[in-house]
Amino acid sequence: METNEILDTSVAIGKNEGIVTIFTVIEHPPCSRKNFDILFPDMQDYLTSVEIATKLREKGTPVGAIDILIAAMGLNRSATIVAKDTDFSMIRLVVPLKIRIV
Numbered sequence: 816m817e818t819n820e821i822l823d824t825s826v827a828i829g830k831n832e833g834i835v836t837i838f839t840v841i842e843h844p845p846c847s848r849k850n851f852d853i854l855f856p857d858m859q860d861y862l863t864s865v866e867i868a869t870k871l872r873e874k875g876t877p878v879g880a881i882d883i884l885i886a887a888m889g890l891n892r893s894a895t896i897v898a899k900d901t902d903f904s905m906i907r908l909v910v911p912l913k914i915r916i917v
């Protein structure tokens with residue numbers, strides 16, 4: 816695993832280390848007892864999330880807020896999102912998000 820990868824919940828469940836967001840820890844609390852580095856959103860992440868959500872709605876393809884926030888955090892940190900969730904593929908249609916679907 817690369818050091819600049821953020822694991823989505825769907826991937827983090829099967830791992831013991833890496834980088835996750837606080838949203839993954841909230842969605843799957845056992846992650847808090849593993850060796851994950853936890854990222855917290857900042858104001859720019861929220862602003863980027865609104866931009867992504869607006870573009871998705873204009874395209875007619877809304878995506879869940881948590882996935883949008885995780886995508887914004889990855890985008891703002893030039894990180895790759897590693898996920899099983901194809902919602903990130905929808906997000907990549909409106910912003911240059913780096914993703915790896917596993």
